[in-house]
Amino acid sequence: MEQTKPVAIELRNVSKTFGSIKANKNVNLSVYRGEILSLLGENGSGKTTLMNMLSGIYYPDTGEIYIDGKAVSIRSPKDAFDHGIGMIHQHFKLVELFSAVENVALAMDAKEKYNLKAVAAKMQEICERYGFDLDVNQKVYDMTVSQKQTLEIVKVLYRGAEFLILDEPTAVLTPQEAEKLFQVIRNMRADGKSVIIITHKLHEVLSISDRVAILRKGEYIGTVETKDATELSLTEMMVGQKVELNIDRPMPVNPEPRMVIRGLTCKNAEGVTVLDNVSFTVNSGEILGIAGISGCGQKELLEAIAGLQSVEPGGSILYYTPENKKTTELVGKSPRKIRDLGVALSFVPEDRLGMGLVGTMGMTENMMLRYYNEGSSIFTDKKKPRNLALRIKDELEVVTPGVDTPVRALSGGNVQKVLVGREIAASPTVLMTAYAVRGLDINTSYTIYRLLNEQKQAGVAVIYVGEDLDVLLEISDRILVLCAGKMNGIVDARTTTKSEVGLLMTNLNKEAQQHE
Amino acid sequence: MLSTILSWITRAILFGVVIMFGAMGETLTEKSGNMNLGTPGIMCIGGAFGFGCTYLYEMNTDNPNAFLSIAIALVCSFVVSALAGVLFCLLTTTLRANQNVTGLAMTIFGSGLAKFFGMFIIPSGVVTVKAVFANKLFTKRIPVELGSGKVATVIEEVFFGHGFMLYVAIVIAVAMSVFLKRTRAGLNLRAVGENPATADAAGINVNKYKYLATSVGAGIAGLGGAYYILDYNYGGWSTGAAGGIQALGWLAVALVIFAIWRPLNLIWGSFLFGLCYWLYNYIGVFGVRMTSAQSALLEAIPYLVTILVLIISSIHKKRENQPPAALGLAYFREER
Numbered sequence: 001m002e003q004t005k006p007v008a009i010e011l012r013n014v015s016k017t018f019g020s021i022k023a024n025k026n027v028n029l030s031v032y033r034g035e036i037l038s039l040l041g042e043n044g045s046g047k048t049t050l051m052n053m054l055s056g057i058y059y060p061d062t063g064e065i066y067i068d069g070k071a072v073s074i075r076s077p078k079d080a081f082d083h084g085i086g087m088i089h090q091h092f093k094l095v096e097l098f099s100a101v102e103n104v105a106l107a108m109d110a111k112e113k114y115n116l117k118a119v120a121a122k123m124q125e126i127c128e129r130y131g132f133d134l135d136v137n138q139k140v141y142d143m144t145v146s147q148k149q150t151l152e153i154v155k156v157l158y159r160g161a162e163f164l165i166l167d168e169p170t171a172v173l174t175p176q177e178a179e180k181l182f183q184v185i186r187n188m189r190a191d192g193k194s195v196i197i198i199t200h201k202l203h204e205v206l207s208i209s210d211r212v213a214i215l216r217k218g219e220y221i222g223t224v225e226t227k228d229a230t231e232l233s234l235t236e237m238m239v240g241q242k243v244e245l246n247i248d249r250p251m252p253v254n255p256e257p258r259m260v261i262r263g264l265t266c267k268n269a270e271g272v273t274v275l276d277n278v279s280f281t282v283n284s285g286e287i288l289g290i291a292g293i294s295g296c297g298q299k300e301l302l303e304a305i306a307g308l309q310s311v312e313p314g315g316s317i318l319y320y321t322p323e324n325k326k327t328t329e330l331v332g333k334s335p336r337k338i339r340d341l342g343v344a345l346s347f348v349p350e351d352r353l354g355m356g357l358v359g360t361m362g363m364t365e366n367m368m369l370r371y372y373n374e375g376s377s378i379f380t381d382k383k384k385p386r387n388l389a390l391r392i393k394d395e396l397e398v399v400t401p402g403v404d405t406p407v408r409a410l411s412g413g414n415v416q417k418v419l420v421g422r423e424i425a426a427s428p429t430v431l432m433t434a435y436a437v438r439g440l441d442i443n444t445s446y447t448i449y450r451l452l453n454e455q456k457q458a459g460v461a462v463i464y465v466g467e468d469l470d471v472l473l474e475i476s477d478r479i480l481v482l483c484a485g486k487m488n489g490i491v492d493a494r495t496t497t498k499s500e501v502g503l504l505m506t507n508l509n510k511e512a513q514q515h516e
Numbered sequence: 517m518l519s520t521i522l523s524w525i526t527r528a529i530l531f532g533v534v535i536m537f538g539a540m541g542e543t544l545t546e547k548s549g550n551m552n553l554g555t556p557g558i559m560c561i562g563g564a565f566g567f568g569c570t571y572l573y574e575m576n577t578d579n580p581n582a583f584l585s586i587a588i589a590l591v592c593s594f595v596v597s598a599l600a601g602v603l604f605c606l607l608t609t610t611l612r613a614n615q616n617v618t619g620l621a622m623t624i625f626g627s628g629l630a631k632f633f634g635m636f637i638i639p640s641g642v643v644t645v646k647a648v649f650a651n652k653l654f655t656k657r658i659p660v661e662l663g664s665g666k667v668a669t670v671i672e673e674v675f676f677g678h679g680f681m682l683y684v685a686i687v688i689a690v691a692m693s694v695f696l697k698r699t700r701a702g703l704n705l706r707a708v709g710e711n712p713a714t715a716d717a718a719g720i721n722v723n724k725y726k727y728l729a730t731s732v733g734a735g736i737a738g739l740g741g742a743y744y745i746l747d748y749n750y751g752g753w754s755t756g757a758a759g760g761i762q763a764l765g766w767l768a769v770a771l772v773i774f775a776i777w778r779p780l781n782l783i784w785g786s787f788l789f790g791l792c793y794w795l796y797n798y799i800g801v802f803g804v805r806m807t808s809a810q811s812a813l814l815e816a817i818p819y820l821v822t823i824l825v826l827i828i829s830s831i832h833k834k835r836e837n838q839p840p841a842a843l844g845l846a847y848f849r850e851e852r
Contacts, residue, residue, distance in 0.1 A: 093714040107719070110700075114700040
């Protein structure tokens with residue numbers, strides 16, 4: 001039936017590069033009028049970048065965009081609106097202090113008469129037509145996330161959008177709210193509008209879309225009719241064939257439990273459960289990979305272990321001291337307390353220059369941060385940290401004019417070397433890393449892999465949170481898969497396949513929890 | 517007794533008009549997300565140039581024209597102050613300098629510039645020069661006669677016993693309130709101060725709004741300085757005058773917070789501040805005798821009230837009573 005629908009938007013050979021990273025490579029994509037198209041891909045596969053080129057945030061390096069058969073140039077969000085394209089971003093663009101109607105009026109065409117009552121009436125009409133549930137006079141700060149999203153969609157429709165792009169719309173919604181949203185989207189399709197949904201949730205793709213377009217690492221893989229697709233076939237297209245990276249993986253030597261985690265549940269600041277009843281064991285001398293779509297509780301898991309995130313009652317993190325197997329409960333203790341108890345935790349956080357290092361300080365001072373409470377003199381002792389900084393600079397080949405240059409001025413790879421070097425120098429028994437190679441070039445990545453393996457062979461329990469499945473499959477001994485904050489299984493990295501992990505990541509599966 | 521109280525009220529209203537202008541300018545500026553702590557300095561500039569130009573005009577003309585005298589004072593004061601606002605915006609919006617530091621520097625610069633400029637007007641050997649003609653125009657009462665009864669006198673003194681600038685100030689405050697609440701440009705301006713990224717995404721030229729609001733705001737604040745010299749200070753300019761304007765300028769900044777960023781609140785707030793400020797001089801009416809140290813403490817009441825308002829509105833956490841969300845923050849479009 002899609003063949004009868006006219007092509008509305010067509011992307012031809014569109015490419016976009018950020019620095020050395022190719023976000024999109026020669027993507028070809030067609031969107032029909034009156035259809036729901038899912039854009040499916042892993043994190044970093046270039047879905048959002050591609051759509052940002054349609055919505056005027058980015059301009060393609062090469063390639064053309066056609067709307068109704070005519071080549072167009074979209075240079076700003078305003079251009080996009082003029083072509084009837086409206087995008088709802090993950091981070092809402094709303095003024096909190098304004099009411100719904102004021103927010104819509106803000107984006108109004110300047111030629112239109114300024115009349116809030118008329119705006120409200122037109123909004124009401126849109127709401128009734130598509131079945132939105134929205135109080136036009138409500139202030140945004142009083143709204144739930146779902147209501148804010150509704151307002152964003154109404155805002156875009158008010159401006160006369162024919163094509164709607166929704167960037168992971170259900171990421172912040174409860175299942176009931178998501179179902180309500182889908183109903184509205186179906187109503188929009190019935191009204192002849194085209195809707196593109198960026199997502200990585202397979203069951204949603206299957207339940208709502210007419211066709212699925214798949215991107216992988218910036219490349220366009222293909223488009224399939226949803227009715228011909230299954231979760232397995234989509235996962236295979238999404239994760240692709242395994243790529244050999246030849247990362248060393250020595251066998252673990254005498255692994256023994258280092259940390260036993262039981263029933264760990266965490267809530268975020270909004271009170272939403274982000275980590276739900278997770279239990280697993282971390283062994284010494286092995287690398288435990290943690291896989292999952294981003295925002296599935298990885299950050300909270302690591303921060304809970306580090307003592308930075310509060311844990312709901314009932315959760316337990318038992319630490320086994322290597323020498324005498326004495327156990328220490330880590331839940332409810334501050335990072336300082338954990339360290340004073342002799343637990344040698346090292347943490348390489350995702351936010352390197354925020355949580356990890358102080359950007360305006362040099363290497364020496366950043367080394368000092370970890371030992372801020374040592375010594376009793378009121379004057380600082382810079383000699384030891386300076387020597388440590390020099391050692392790290394030599395051993396890890398950090399490219400910097402000197403150890404006193406602010407680390408902010410270093411490249412991403414060198415910043416990461418400084419951070420990892422410092423954390424390893426603390427001779428940890430547990431080393432946690434979050435996205436340790438994100439944004440790094442190949443050489444630096446392999447340096448990090450080597451350092452992690454050295455730690456593993458020295459008997460350290462290494463936790464590696466990663467996003468690249470190929471790396472996770474090659475460096476880890478076991479992989480814990482998180483899905484929507486729940487533990488969806490632990491697999492043996494030596495025998496599992498990419499699509500098995502991919503399925504676990506995207507599909508919460510009851511049976512999978514007994515998989516091991 | 518009655519006449520003392522009336523004189524207290526009159527003094528408070530005159531005082532209130534000075535800080536109302538300053539606070540209106542600052543409110544408009546802060547609505548755009550710019551926190552211009554240079555307002556006291558800008559008021560000094562406005563006072564010096566407003567006074568200076570009209571003084572030179574009346575000294576060099578045989579038959580000064582009333583309309584021209586007022587127009588010269590107001591236009592010069594507004595334009596030069598607005599230019600100072602443009603300078604502030606250039607430093608903070610375009611060059612992204614820290615707003616607080618820039619503002620404080622502007623205050624120091626402004627009062628210095630006013631003193632420097634004022635030196636050329638004051639002949640050597642004289643302490644104060646007076647713009648007699650302009651002073652007469654600015655203090656001229658609105659011609660309203662209500663008869664001789666006690667009630668009539670009170671109404672006449674309180675509501676009509678003042679120069680035209682009081683009414684100009686009230687009109688500006690009302691107009692500003694309507695502008696912010698009921699017009700598209702006002703909505704856009706508030707959006708810029710609340711969430712510039714959203715305003716930007718909606719196609720609003722954030723920098724244009726910041727520049728316009730800051731310079732017009734500075735201009736309005738500058739009028740307060742001109743009013744201080746030509747009416748409140750009896751038309752007299754001395755090298756110390758800038759210090760007096762600056763002191764009131766800080767009260768104007770406090771008044772913005774007191775009025776929780778609402779122009780209509782500025783009207784009664786400024787008169788209340790005036791009553792508090794002049795209380796030390798009139799407290800004798802209530803039979804209270806004070807030492808100068810004690811009365812100096814009384815002068816601090818407006819500041820204490822402001823702190824109280826700030827604390828209460830923070831505790832209340834009502835979103836409408838908070839400062840513009842992006843106040844004091846530089847905005848630049850995120851680039852990847």
